[in-house]
Amino acid sequence: MPTVLEARDVSKLFTKGSNRVVALRDCSLQVDEGTFVTVLGRSGCGKSTLLNLFAGLTRPTSGEIRSRGTALAGPADGVGYMTQSDTLMPWRKLHRNVEMPLELRGVDRAERTRRAAELIELVGLAGYESHYPRELSGGMRRRASLARMLIGDPDLLLLDEPFSALDAQLRTEMQAELLRLWQGTGRSVVFVTHDIEEALVLGDRVVVLGQHGAVRLDVPVALGRPRDLDEIRVDPAFVEMHRRLARSLRGETGDVVPAS
Amino acid sequence: MTSSLRVDHAPPIDAPVRIEGTVGWKERHGRSVLVLVLRVLTLVVAIVAWQLTAGHLIGILFVSKPTLVWNQLKAWAESGALWSNSWVTIKEILIGYAFGAGAGVALGFALSLTRVLASVLDPFVMGLYAIPKVALAPLFIVWFGIGLEMKVILAAVTVFFLVFLNTTAGIKQVDDNLIDAARLMGASTPQLILKVVLPGSMAGVLTGLRIAIPYALIGAVIGELVASNQGLGYLINDSASTLNTAGVYAALVALTVIAAVLNAVVNILGRWTDRWRPNDQAR
Structure with a gap:
C-alpha cells in the first residue's frame, strides 16, 4: 500500500523564555493509504505536536514531513482536522458552519447548500440547520464538526482526541459514528488518543509513543471489521492487546519495536 | 460515496429540548x-x-425651577434656537463619530495584521490616548478655527482611541484554534481576515463602537464650551454668562435627550450583535 504520510526523523523544539523545550525527538512514522492508525500516548508525549506537523500547521525543527512523497511546506490540502477544542465558528449557524470549507473553495451557493444538507443528514443533525453552535449540545457540536470535516471530501483525517470531552456513553456513540462514516471510504486516518480502549476499538494499527515521540510499540490490531463496539470489548484478542498496550504505556519493556 | 452510508438517525439523545411558546x-x-x-x-x-x-431651600439663581426651565425650552423652541443649536451639536457628533470610528476600525485592523508595527507604535498610541482631549482644544482652534471642524475633530479624536483600542483588543481575542481550523479548510489570508478575524473580533469592535457614542457627544460639547458661537454647548455658556440658570438647565435637558437617544441606539446594536453569544457572555 502506498504511503500517504510520513514523518522522517522529525524533531520539534519550542522556545520558552531563553530555553528550548523538546516536544519530539527523531520521530519517524509512516501511514499507509486507507488505514486507520491510532497513536496512543500519555499527555506530554508529543502526539499532538506530531499531528500538527502532519497537518502542516507547524514546521519541524529538523527532519521532514512528507505527504504523498513530497515535503510538506504549509497547511496540507485534502486534510480533515479535528481536535478536542470546539472550532465551529460561533457566529455561524450550523449549516453555514458545515458548508464553510466549500465556501472557502469558491463552490457556488446552491451546491454548497445541497452538500451541507446531505452531510447534516448523514451525521444525524437534520432539523438543527439554523441553530447556532451555542444552542447545540456537546455531542451535537462534535457531529457538526464531523460533518464540516467530511464535506470537503478529504482523503486524510487527522483527529486529536476529538471525543475526549464527551461522557463515556456519548464517546462510544461518536466512535461508532466515526467508524460508520469512515468504513469503506478508503480514507486514511491518524487518530491521536490517550485512551487504550479507544485506540483499540478504532484502529487497524496502534502506535504507542513514549517520551518525545519515541515509538515504543507499533502493532496491527487483529480485530475484524465492521466492529460491534460493545462486543469487541469482551473479545479475548482485545483483552490481550489491551494488556500489552497498557504495559507499553507504562514504559515496561519486553516488546520489540518492529523495524520499519 | 456518502449516500450509501445513510442510516435512519434517532434524534441526538443530548439535544436540548425546547417547548415553544410556553x-x-x-x-x-x-x-x-x-x-x-x-x-x-x-x-x-x-x-x-x-x-x-426651589426658591425656598436654595435660591432660584442656583437651581432654577422646572417650570422656568420648561418656559425657557418653549421660548427657544418657538424662536427656533433650540432646533438650530441642537442640530449643530448633533451634526458635530455624527460627523466626528463617523470619522473617528472609521479611522479607529481601519487602523486597528491594519496595525493588528502587522504585529511588529503594532508593537512599535503601542507606547505612542497609549501616550496620545492618555492626553485629556480637552487639552488639545486650543491647538485645534489654531489649526481649524472655532467653527464646526474643530468640534468634529475633537469628537473624532475622542472616539478614535476608544474604537481603535477595542478593535485591537478584539482582534487579540480571536481564538487561535478557529484560525487554525480555517487554515486547514484551505483559507487564504484575505479569507482568514474576512471570515474569521473580522467576525471573531466583532465583539471587541462593537464594544468600542458602542462605548464611543457618548464620548462623541462629550468631545463635541467640550469643543463648544471652549469656543463657539452655536450649538448646545454655546447655549450653556451664553446662558451662564447672563446668569440665566434656566437656560443652562434647558440646554442640559436637550443634551440629555440626545444622549438618551444615542444610548438607546447603542443598546439595540448590542442586542443585535450579541445574538449568537452564549448567555453567560451576553451583556
Whole structure:
C-alpha cells in the first residue's frame, strides 16, 4: 500500500523564555493509504505536536514531513482536522458552519447548500440547520464538526482526541459514528488518543509513543471489521492487546519495536 | 460515496429540548414593566420635589425651577434656537463619530495584521490616548478655527482611541484554534481576515463602537464650551454668562435627550450583535 504520510526523523523544539523545550525527538512514522492508525500516548508525549506537523500547521525543527512523497511546506490540502477544542465558528449557524470549507473553495451557493444538507443528514443533525453552535449540545457540536470535516471530501483525517470531552456513553456513540462514516471510504486516518480502549476499538494499527515521540510499540490490531463496539470489548484478542498496550504505556519493556 | 452510508438517525439523545411558546407575557415582561413604572415615578417625584423646594431651600439663581426651565425650552423652541443649536451639536457628533470610528476600525485592523508595527507604535498610541482631549482644544482652534471642524475633530479624536483600542483588543481575542481550523479548510489570508478575524473580533469592535457614542457627544460639547458661537454647548455658556440658570438647565435637558437617544441606539446594536453569544457572555 502506498504511503500517504510520513514523518522522517522529525524533531520539534519550542522556545520558552531563553530555553528550548523538546516536544519530539527523531520521530519517524509512516501511514499507509486507507488505514486507520491510532497513536496512543500519555499527555506530554508529543502526539499532538506530531499531528500538527502532519497537518502542516507547524514546521519541524529538523527532519521532514512528507505527504504523498513530497515535503510538506504549509497547511496540507485534502486534510480533515479535528481536535478536542470546539472550532465551529460561533457566529455561524450550523449549516453555514458545515458548508464553510466549500465556501472557502469558491463552490457556488446552491451546491454548497445541497452538500451541507446531505452531510447534516448523514451525521444525524437534520432539523438543527439554523441553530447556532451555542444552542447545540456537546455531542451535537462534535457531529457538526464531523460533518464540516467530511464535506470537503478529504482523503486524510487527522483527529486529536476529538471525543475526549464527551461522557463515556456519548464517546462510544461518536466512535461508532466515526467508524460508520469512515468504513469503506478508503480514507486514511491518524487518530491521536490517550485512551487504550479507544485506540483499540478504532484502529487497524496502534502506535504507542513514549517520551518525545519515541515509538515504543507499533502493532496491527487483529480485530475484524465492521466492529460491534460493545462486543469487541469482551473479545479475548482485545483483552490481550489491551494488556500489552497498557504495559507499553507504562514504559515496561519486553516488546520489540518492529523495524520499519 | 456518502449516500450509501445513510442510516435512519434517532434524534441526538443530548439535544436540548425546547417547548415553544410556553413562557407567558407576565413571566417575560412583568419585571421590566415594573421597573419602567418605578423609573417614571422616580423622575416625577424628583421633578415635583425640585419644583416645591426651589426658591425656598436654595435660591432660584442656583437651581432654577422646572417650570422656568420648561418656559425657557418653549421660548427657544418657538424662536427656533433650540432646533438650530441642537442640530449643530448633533451634526458635530455624527460627523466626528463617523470619522473617528472609521479611522479607529481601519487602523486597528491594519496595525493588528502587522504585529511588529503594532508593537512599535503601542507606547505612542497609549501616550496620545492618555492626553485629556480637552487639552488639545486650543491647538485645534489654531489649526481649524472655532467653527464646526474643530468640534468634529475633537469628537473624532475622542472616539478614535476608544474604537481603535477595542478593535485591537478584539482582534487579540480571536481564538487561535478557529484560525487554525480555517487554515486547514484551505483559507487564504484575505479569507482568514474576512471570515474569521473580522467576525471573531466583532465583539471587541462593537464594544468600542458602542462605548464611543457618548464620548462623541462629550468631545463635541467640550469643543463648544471652549469656543463657539452655536450649538448646545454655546447655549450653556451664553446662558451662564447672563446668569440665566434656566437656560443652562434647558440646554442640559436637550443634551440629555440626545444622549438618551444615542444610548438607546447603542443598546439595540448590542442586542443585535450579541445574538449568537452564549448567555453567560451576553451583556
